[in-house]
Amino acid sequence: DEIARFHTLRQQIQKSNGKPNLALSDFVSETAPDYIGAFAVTAGHGELEIAKRFKDAGDDYSAILATALADRLAEAFAERLHKEVRTQLWGYAANEATSVDELIAEQYQGIRPAPGYPAQPDHTEKATLFRLLNAGENAGMALTESYAMTPPASVSGLYFGHPGSHYFGVGKIDRDQVADYATRKGWDLDTAEKWLAPILNYDPGVKARESAA
Numbered sequence: 001d002e003i004a005r006f007h008t009l010r011q012q013i014q015k016s017n018g019k020p021n022l023a024l025s026d027f028v029s030e031t032a033p034d035y036i037g038a039f040a041v042t043a044g045h046g047e048l049e050i051a052k053r054f055k056d057a058g059d060d061y062s063a064i065l066a067t068a069l070a071d072r073l074a075e076a077f078a079e080r081l082h083k084e085v086r087t088q089l090w091g092y093a094a095n096e097a098t099s100v101d102e103l104i105a106e107q108y109q110g111i112r113p114a115p116g117y118p119a120q121p122d123h124t125e126k127a128t129l130f131r132l133l134n135a136g137e138n139a140g141m142a143l144t145e146s147y148a149m150t151p152p153a154s155v156s157g158l159y160f161g162h163p164g165s166h167y168f169g170v171g172k173i174d175r176d177q178v179a180d181y182a183t184r185k186g187w188d189l190d191t192a193e194k195w196l197a198p199i200l201n202y203d204p205g206v207k208a209r210e211s212a213a
Contacts, residue, residue, distance in 0.1 A: 004131070006036075007181065008023040008025045009122065009196075010022065010177065012172070012201070024113060024119055027165040036161075037089075037090060037161075038133055038157070039082075039155075039156060040133050040139055040141055041139065042074060042140070042154040042155070043154075044070050045140060047070040047153055051066045070152065073153065082112050083098070086161070090161060092110070092161045096109075110162070111166060116147070119170065121198065121199050122196060124195055126156060129156055170199060172201035173196070174202065178200065181196070
């Protein structure tokens with residue numbers, strides 16, 4: 001039985017040399033059994049309280065430094081966990097021997113795109129991710145009404161292990177894909193346009209007036 005479904009968006013741009021317009025679903029097999037992974041990590045528990053203590057003491061620099069350090073720790077946690085997934089938990093790259101510089105340059109097999117970022121600009125996909133991971137109980141993480149993660153200094157996303165997987169940006173999309181995405185998500189068009197507003201290749205207000213004319 002299906003317990004969850006992640007939705008993806010596809011590039012809608014004219015490319016040279018016959019290159020395909022990509023969606024994250026391209027990195028999952030359509031015919032054979034295949035897998036993706038998911039993660040949610042945080043280094044933000046207590047961060048706000050620590051930063052507030054510094055601010056209350058008039059030490060704005062240390063407050064900023066504490067926040068920046070928590071952000072870096074969260075990213076490092078995500079990087080470390082991704083390596084363990086590749087080499088041990090999933091194990092599709094068991095013999096990987098990457099240096100620190102290679103890790104920073106992401107010179108390894110697989111990607112970990114996050115909802116709300118260029119490869120999947122829809123922040124609402126985090127809801128499915130958090131539900132599957134039970135992120136609240138397991139990591140003390142939650143989502144706000146705008147799908148921002150709490151506590152701060154948190155990172156979440158999906159793992160793709162396909163040898164050809166790579167990061168890309170969806171870019172601007174047209175109304176036909178927005179309408180299709182709305183149907184797949186169980187939304188009306190207005191809701192889809194609200195959450196996808198930054199990547200719309202049209203003005204919803206103009207389209208609405210044209211439809212009413």
